[in-house]
Each structure stands twice: as C-alpha cells, then as structure tokens.
Amino acid sequence: MLLADGRLPAGGYAHSGGLEPAVAAGRVTDMPGLERFLIGRAQTTGLIAAAFAAAACARAGRGDFSDLPDLEAELDARTPSPELRKISRDLGRQLRRALSSIHPDPRFEALGAAPHQPIVMGVAAAVLGLAPQEAAMASLHESNSGAAAAAAKLMPVDPFNVHAILARMTSRLDTLAAQAAAAAEGPPSDLPSTGAPLSDIAAEHHRRRDVRLFAS
Amino acid sequence: MHDDHTTAPKTRALRLGVAGPVGTGKSSVIATICRHLRDEFALGVITNDIYTDEDARFLKSAGVLPEERIRAVETGSCPHTAIRDDVTMNLMAVEDLERDFAPLDIVLVESGGDNLTATFSPALVDAQLFVLDVAGGGDVARKGGPGISGADLLVINKIDLGPHVDVDVDRMVADAQKARDGRPVLPLSRKQADTVEKLCDWVREMHKTYAGGDHVPVDPGPMAPHHHAHDDGHTHRHD
Ligand SMILES: Nc1nc2c(ncn2[C@@H]2O[C@H](COP(=O)(O)OP(=O)(O)OP(=O)(O)O)[C@@H](O)[C@H]2O)c(=O)[nH]1
Numbered sequence: 271m272l273l274a275d276g277r278l279p280a281g282g283y284a285h286s287g288g289l290e291p292a293v294a295a296g297r298v299t300d301m302p303g304l305e306r307f308l309i310g311r312a313q314t315t316g317l318i319a320a321a322f323a324a325a326a327c328a329r330a331g332r333g334d335f336s337d338l339p340d341l342e343a344e345l346d347a348r349t350p351s352p353e354l355r356k357i358s359r360d361l362g363r364q365l366r367r368a369l370s371s372i373h374p375d376p377r378f379e380a381l382g383a384a385p386h387q388p389i390v391m392g393v394a395a396a397v398l399g400l401a402p403q404e405a406a407m408a409s410l411h412e413s414n415s416g417a418a419a420a421a422a423k424l425m426p427v428d429p430f431n432v433h434a435i436l437a438r439m440t441s442r443l444d445t446l447a448a449q450a451a452a453a454a455e456g457p458p459s460d461l462p463s464t465g466a467p468l469s470d471i472a473a474e475h476h477r478r479r480d481v482r483l484f485a486s
Numbered sequence: 487m488h489d490d491h492t493t494a495p496k497t498r499a500l501r502l503g504v505a506g507p508v509g510t511g512k513s514s515v516i517a518t519i520c521r522h523l524r525d526e527f528a529l530g531v532i533t534n535d536i537y538t539d540e541d542a543r544f545l546k547s548a549g550v551l552p553e554e555r556i557r558a559v560e561t562g563s564c565p566h567t568a569i570r571d572d573v574t575m576n577l578m579a580v581e582d583l584e585r586d587f588a589p590l591d592i593v594l595v596e597s598g599g600d601n602l603t604a605t606f607s608p609a610l611v612d613a614q615l616f617v618l619d620v621a622g623g624g625d626v627a628r629k630g631g632p633g634i635s636g637a638d639l640l641v642i643n644k645i646d647l648g649p650h651v652d653v654d655v656d657r658m659v660a661d662a663q664k665a666r667d668g669r670p671v672l673p674l675s676r677k678q679a680d681t682v683e684k685l686c687d688w689v690r691e692m693h694k695t696y697a698g699g700d701h702v703p704v705d706p707g708p709m710a711p712h713h714h715a716h717d718d719g720h721t722h723r724h725d
C-alpha cells in the first residue's frame with residue numbers, strides 16, 4: 271500500500287507517465303481515449319516495470335544482489351529513450367531517498383548510484399516483506415494511478431469517470447502482476463520486453479517543449 | 487558496494503529558502519546575494535520551476551555564479567508540493583550540490599512563484615525569506631499568511647517603484663511589522679545600495695548563527711487550508 275501510494279513523498283507528482291505528451295499531440299482527447307491509453311501503457315511499459323520490480327524483489331528477498339547490474343542493463347535495453355531512462359533513474363533515486371528515510375535498511379545500499387525506479391520498488395517490497403507478485407502489483411498500481419491523476423490537470427475530465435476507469439482496470443492489473451511474477455524467476459534477459467516505441471519518441475519531443483505542466 | 491549517494495553529504499551548508507508570489511523578485515534577490523557574497527561564501531543555487539528551467543537560465547545568464555553551481559528542479563504543476571509536502575526532489579538536489587562542490591557555505595533554494603500561502607518545510611531549508619513587492623499592492627502585507635508572518639525575513643522588494651504605483655512604502659512596512667510580531671522586515675531595492683547591504687548583513691548573520699550551531703529552523707506554519715486538485719478535476723486558484 272505504502273509503495274503504491276502516489277502520495278509517497280518521492281517526487282512522482284511531477285510526472286504524467288507520458289499522458290501530457292499524448293494529450294498535447296491529440297492522441298488522447300476523451301475518456302475512452304484515456305482508458306485506451308492507460309490500458310496500452312499497463313500492458314507494455316507497465317508490464318516491463320512490474321516484471322523488473324518482481325525480479326528485483328525475488329532476488330532481494332533471497333539476499334541475492336548479484337543480478338542487480340544485469341537487471342539494470344536489461345531495463346536500459348528496454349527503454350530506448352535516453353530521457354525516459356534518465357527519468358526512471360531519477361525517480362529511482364528519489365524513491366530510495368524517501369524509503370530509506372521512512373524505513374532505513376542496509377539493503378538499499380546494494381542498489382547502485384542511480385538505480386531504475388522499478389528495481390528500487392522491488393528491493394523496497396522485499397525490505398517490507400512483500401512477495402514478488404505484490405511488488406509487481408505495487409508497480410502497476412502506482413504507475414497507473416499516477417498517470418490517471420495527471421489527467422485532471424491535462425484534460426477536461428469528470429474525476430468519477432477517471433476512477434471508474436481505474437476500477438475497471440483492476441482485474442487486468444492483477445493478471446499482469448501474475449504474468450510479471452511468473453517471469454520474475456527466470457534470467458533477466460528473458461523478462462518481458464513489450465515496449466511502446468511511441469512513448470519513447472514522445473518523451474524525447476516532450477523534453478524539448480517550452481511549455482509543459484509535467485516533466486514527463 | 488558502498489554508495490555515497492545514499493548517505494548525507496559530509497559538509498552541510500546553510501540552506502536558505504526564497505519564497506513569494508510570482509514576479510516579486512525572488513530570482514533577483516538570489517542574484518543580488520550571489521553577486522555581493524560570492525567572495526565571502528561558497529554558494530550554490532537550486533531553482534524550482536513549474537514549466538521549464540527558466541529561473542536557472544536567468545541566473546546563469548546573469549553570470550552571478552559559475553553555471554554548474556546553479557541547478558534547476560522541475561516541479562511539475564504544483565510548486566508548493568516540492569517545497570512543502572514532498573521535498574525529496576529538492577532535498578536530493580541540495581545534497582547533490584553540497585556533495586559536488588563540498589564544502590559549500592550556503593545553498594539558496596528558489597521556490598516556484600506561487601501564492602501567499604506557500605512556505606518551505608523545515609525538512610528542506612534551515613531558514614527562509616519571503617519576498618513581496620510594492621507593485622503587488624500595499625495591502626498585501628496586511629493580508630498575512632504563514633510566509634508573511636512566519637518567515638525568518640520578510641523582504642518588501644522594489645521600493646523604488648512605490649511612487650509609481652501609489653504605494654506608501656512606509657505604511658506597507660509598518661503593516662508588515664504588525665503582522666510579524668517582531669520578526670524582521672526589510673524594504674529592498676536593487677537600486678538602493680544601503681538596502682542591499684542590509685540584505686547581505688542579514689544573510690551573514692544567519693550564516694554565523696547557523697555555523698555556530700545556535701540556529702533552530704522554525705516552521706512558519708502550514709499552508710492555509712486551500713482547495714487542492716489531486717483528482718477532483720479542478721485546478722486551484724493561485725492568488
Ligand atoms: N524596479 C525594480 N524592479 C525589480 C527589482 N527587483 C526585481 N525587479 C524586477 O522584477 C521582475 C521580476 O523579478 P524576478 O527576480 O524574475 O522575480 P521572481 O520572483 O523570481 O519571478 P518568478 O520566478 O517568475 O516568480 C523583473 O523584471 C526584475 O527586473 C527592484 O528592486 N526594483
């Protein structure tokens with residue numbers, strides 16, 4: 271719960287998870303569009319993040335940190351946009367900074383200088399005694415509700431409709447979390463690689479825009 | 487693996503916040519402090535911007551400090567969150583700066599221009615200035631709010647403009663003093679050297695107290711209740 275809560279003071283509020291560029295480009299204009307966007311995001315980059323969170327959680331749970339550099343490299347390889355790689359690492363540092371204040375644990379030190387956010391999420395889940403599937407759930411929910419919350423600032427929305435979308439998506443996220451957890455025990459290179467190239471391109475364009483509400 | 491990014495920097499600077507409504511002169515105050523005190527103190531600056539890194543660009547182009555000592559934090563659409571509820575981004579930026587340029591004496595943090603209620607959390611800064619300007623109207627000081635009444639120093643900026651905007655500066659200062667219960671108020675204009683010197687003296691004094699270990703951060707108090715759009719579809723009014 272703590273991990274999936276968008277109000278955790280780890281700087282997530284500055285990001286829209288790609289929604290702002292999608293709205294700006296006219297790809298998302300209404301509620302059905304928002305729902306499609308969120309589903310598309312969960313099934314692609316959301317699943318990747320969840321699988322890496324689950325994989326990091328499984329390994330940290332066993333006290334085995336030897337795979338962390340591989341996980342980092344494999345996640346880099348699944349994130350073509352330099353901007354998104356940087357954001358993921360910034361958010362990862364922030365999450366670790368927040369969690370190591372809230373719940374100090376030597377295992378946070380095993381993460382490198384600038385770890386990816388899903389990997390911090392996985393290690394944090396292990397520190398909090400959660401299982402890999404729960405780490406995947408936390409990752410999916412945090413990421414989904416963050417992007418949905420940004421909708422209120424980016425488009426004319428009825429907040430009840432946004433929450434209705436989130437409610438409709440819960441079973442889908444459960445399925446994705448199970449899928450992520452199933453992949454978690456395998457080698458890092460076999461983790462899902464369901465990328466969404468348009469979101470990488472859009473993030474690069476977004477960085478170069480002069481006026482924006484969200485950093486991504 | 488030892489990772490020095492998880493630990494606090496070894497030397498910690500005096501962290502000084504500069505808050506206040508949009509356009510009152512926060513960046514200018516920081517530029518003035520840098521220009522006058524850079525030979526006395528090792529300085530660094532963090533700016534907060536809503537949309538881009540404009541404040542950082544302004545300060546860099548003013549050439550008041552070497553560029554690499556001025557860093558921007560992009561706060562997204564809620565500048566007060568970044569200095570109050572969720573300071574992690576700013577805290578990390580300050581710690582990074584302190585580590586990269588150790589030892590720093592003072593790090594100045596400019597908040598994104600917001601409304602009258604935004605103040606820094608004591609978790610982020612040791613002391614804070616709140617900047618108003620006479621152009622915002624003579625009544626503002628009377629309206630109060632945590633920044634006006636509780637900041638360590640209230641600056642009333644651009645007093646050179648008083649006659650042009652029909653504001654009685656002395657009256658505004660007196661109103662502010664009344665709202666502040668004895669805490670200092672500083673009338674300032676970059677065109678009046680004596681006022682600039684007083685600003686610098688205040689910073690020197692604050693640094694001395696801090697370095698002597700006598701300073702205890704005070705919290706000006708939380709924001710006034712205000713309607714906040716998280717997922718309720720409205721944007722809030724910033725007055
Ligand atoms: N006349 C006069 N103008 C000033 C003074 N100080 C600042 N200004 C002007 O006020 C304007 C706003 O100053 P900034 O320092 O950018 O204000 P700010 O509070 O940082 O603005 P935001 O970051 O956008 O909220 C600029 O045009 C400055 O030149 C002053 O002492 N006198």
Ligand SMILES: [Mg+2]
Pocket residue numbers: 512513514541596
């Ligand atoms: Mg400014």
